[in-house]
Amino acid sequence: MDNSRTKLLIGEENCQLIASKTVAIIGTGGVGGMVAISLCRCGVQNFTLVDFDKVSPSNCNRQVVAWQDTIGKNKVDVLKNMILAINPAAKVNAICKRVEKESLKAIFEKQAFDIVVDAIDSVADKVELICYCKNHDINIISAMGAGNRIGLPQFHVSDIYKTHDDALAKVMRKKLKERGVSTLQVVYSSEKPIKTKGMVGSIAYQVQSCALVICSQVINKILRREI
Numbered sequence: 001m002d003n004s005r006t007k008l009l010i011g012e013e014n015c016q017l018i019a020s021k022t023v024a025i026i027g028t029g030g031v032g033g034m035v036a037i038s039l040c041r042c043g044v045q046n047f048t049l050v051d052f053d054k055v056s057p058s059n060c061n062r063q064v065v066a067w068q069d070t071i072g073k074n075k076v077d078v079l080k081n082m083i084l085a086i087n088p089a090a091k092v093n094a095i096c097k098r099v100e101k102e103s104l105k106a107i108f109e110k111q112a113f114d115i116v117v118d119a120i121d122s123v124a125d126k127v128e129l130i131c132y133c134k135n136h137d138i139n140i141i142s143a144m145g146a147g148n149r150i151g152l153p154q155f156h157v158s159d160i161y162k163t164h165d166d167a168l169a170k171v172m173r174k175k176l177k178e179r180g181v182s183t184l185q186v187v188y189s190s191e192k193p194i195k196t197k198g199m200v201g202s203i204a205y206q207v208q209s210c211a212l213v214i215c216s217q218v219i220n221k222i223l224r225r226e227i
Helices: 004-020 030-042 057-061 075-086 101-109 123-135 167-178 204-223
Strands: 022-026 046-050 091-095 115-118 140-143 155-159 185-189
Touching (some): 030 075, 075 091, 101 123, 115 123, 115 204, 123 140, 185 204
Parallel strands (some): 022 046, 046 091, 115 140, 140 185
16 A cells, blocks of 8 residues: 555654554444544554444445445455455454453454454443453553534543543443443543434444544554554
8 A cells, every 4th residue: 555645744664663553443333444444544454353243224324334235244344345455465354243241352362452442332342342451451442422413523532531421421431430440541522412312313424533533543642652
């Protein structure tokens, strides 16, 4: 992949550093899929993608993996092909499996990760992933809620215990506190959400803005030699 424009900003050494890192993206829907594609374009070459879900028609309004001809396919397989289409030199391990308490050990024992991106929707699975990473000193950054918002995106990098106006973060704060997790870096929106009936509503630019903030944080952590 030609990364000459990126080299103008950060230099050859930093480009090589980014390429050397291994990133796990857990959950490859709206946020996770865009994180993966953006990190690939920034020069990350080593990925593990984990998701049990298939592309559905309702994903087409926001998810990079969702096209009319990918409906019904495994999200991780579609995303792997997209990454390789951008950079054929990338190494992508696609795991079509749900990340839950019983499967975490098997996933993490096979590969060491420099950072984990948590883009899971399920609260229970999200808690188990975070606790596993915290207990094993694995760098992790978690996406909070990106739905039910339509304004100018207002995403921030923060500790979860400093978040507000985010229903998912509120639930996660309680559960993580019960599990003894004292700190967690997250990306959340400070925009007050719209109340919807039943399912959470979503729009492309909110979901993808959340993903881009996560991507920027991962790249800058690498450049600062924090991971």
